[in-house]
Amino acid sequence: MVKKKNTKGSAKKEIIKNSAAKLFKEKGYSAASMRELASSVGVEAASLYNHINSKSELLHTICYNVAERFISNIDEVEKQEEKAIVKLERLLRFHISEMLDHYEEVYVSDREWRQLDEPYLDEYRELRRDYRKRFSAIIQLGIDEKEFKEIDSNTAVMIFLNAMGAIDQWHRIVHKIERLALEDNFITLLLEGIKK
Amino acid sequence: MVKKKNTKGSAKKEIIKNSAAKLFKEKGYSAASMRELASSVGVEAASLYNHINSKSELLHTICYNVAERFISNIDEVEKQEEKAIVKLERLLRFHISEMLDHYEEVYVSDREWRQLDEPYLDEYRELRRDYRKRFSAIIQLGIDEKEFKEIDSNTAVMIFLNAMGAIDQWHRIVHKIERLALEDNFITLLLEGIKK
């Protein structure tokens, strides 16, 4: 008797994916066990495999989902005929709202992607490199057009990307200060530093 | 026959600690195995225990070493009778040079401290909270004295601390652009954003 695997979005699969994201975020991918995940879903470990194929598939799904959103966003930003500073602001605002709306997933994809196994690890590394390059090109454009200071664009990208990483404490803070206020704080600090 | 443990700084223990930092950085603490560490030191896994007491002790040492340096630095900064902007610049420059000089250790302490076990995990969480508070107080001082813009000081701290997290790619970049240039890029971007 062969079992069919749910390829489409069953409700349970979604629950597992979400629980996994939360667990991976709290413990780290490697330290999180399938038995722990199972119990957080309210099921035995073996039962998970009625819905998923492997632990690594869960991480893969999380990482590639996030990557896809960021890439399709920068696709759009590049298309627009705007000044570099507008493009940069759009990128930053997208980063912020992604973090607020997809907290665990974005966090996990950022800190745990190294645990992907080949060939996806290499491919993912390439995706990240590519994204940074395109981000950097937008900044360089701003520098060339005298909109921005003459800083090293790669350094700037890294600062921007990593500034976004503090999601952990954010979630606590976002209840205290308003979401929009947070966003503006961010934009102020990061954008004013680069403006000429 | 009871074996004495090397409590003082044997050369081998230092080698193990450094290899551990490098390995923990590359694979993550949980995914890194003692057998892997041993082989990177050129020894069998069991032999490591002639020099160390446990895997978790290695992480503990790394994290607390780093914490001690950061705390004693902010101790000094607080003592100085200077404007907030000078204090902030000193903090930022210290962060940067720590990352450049103690690459792996700082990276590991920042990303893997959650893998500490109790009671050190709680204690370390407290140390981090305390550091952020003191950092935040310095920024708030600058706001009160009208040196800085009226941003949320906690948000600013998080941006600053996390901007520092991009050490990974830095090490590659620091060979391309000069160390001092990197530092100045950083200071420009982060400090100009907050200045009034």
Place this chain on the structure above:
DNA sequence: AACTTAGACTAACGTTTGTTAGTTTCAGAT
């Protein structure tokens, strides 16, 4: 020459890991 000891080794331990096999359950369709 005999003794000591640091530090390597091999072998093994008890756990925990991700995962598979095979069985049971039970709601919905016939």
Place this chain on the structure above:
DNA sequence: ATCTGAAACTAACAAACGTTAGTCTAAGTT
């Protein structure tokens, strides 16, 4: 009432884990 199939279960697997016990080696001290 019977059949079906998804999804739970129990039991077990082999592999990998951190760690311990006990032994061997070789350099240094007496």
